[in-house]
Amino acid sequence: MLRTTLEFRRVLLRTRLQRLNSYLSSNPTLRTDVETDEDGIPIRPTWSVNELLSSYPKPTISPAKLKHLHTLSALIPPEEGSPEHAKLTEEMQDLVKLVEAVKLVNTDSVDDGNGIPDGRIWAEGTGIDLDAEPIPVDENEVRGRDLLKYSKNVSPEGLYLIDSDRSK
Template sequence: MIMLTARRTFRTLLQIRQMETDACGIPLKPTWSLRQLVSSYPSPSLSPATFQHLHELSALLPPREGTPEYDITKKELDELVRLVEAVKLVNVDRPTDSSIPDGRVWAEGTGIPLTKEPFDEKIQGTKLLHYASRTLEGMYVVETDRER
């Protein structure tokens, strides 16, 4: 069993290495598709009454039943319903433990210091000149295209 898992992993690694990438290692072609992922879920079918009702809710005129436009629109809506149903199947229950997710900004046990006093010193007057890119004799220099 371990050997079979190792072979499968090795095959997967070979497939990944054979993929064309750019200079930054980003694949040039998609590695998976949502259509491929959702295709394994059952395909629901909207009834003509539901199709009509959705168009009424959207304030749209539905295409006549039996026309190519009706078939295309119904197929697209069926695919959207399949996507929604697939999303509903995803387990999003959070674990009950108080672990910190991987995307944390603060180290565990640390937090935002709320006891520090905010910075009260206001920079005014000539102190602001230190932040200017160009000054001359205590004045800001602003270049313009106009001549006087």
């Protein structure tokens, strides 16, 4: 059923794109110079993210802010003044620029129903079969806390210990 649903959606999308392409090509006021394939999909990109973002100002991230972000992420920051630090700062500034540009998009005219996006991974009407038989478990398989017997880093209380190269 899932396959037929996907095939149906592909056919429907292809039909709609062909109609749109036909409409655009028959109406000279709407015609564009974009070359498309038989399904109405542009052959080459019509715009790029870099081109779009080039008009936005680039934010600055101070070394202290970058260090703070690393602390929040439990990561060790590169040494200040190093090429890695400069590259990471540049990449973070680009990410902040992208996020700020996305936040500027006016979405007032978008009707989103109840405001909750549809996050299903299955087509509507399908899903997990809750009445299915459970998967048999191998009795010889080591599971759960028994796995800690094979570790060298276990506390006397039976907890797994993690070495940290950060001091706090």
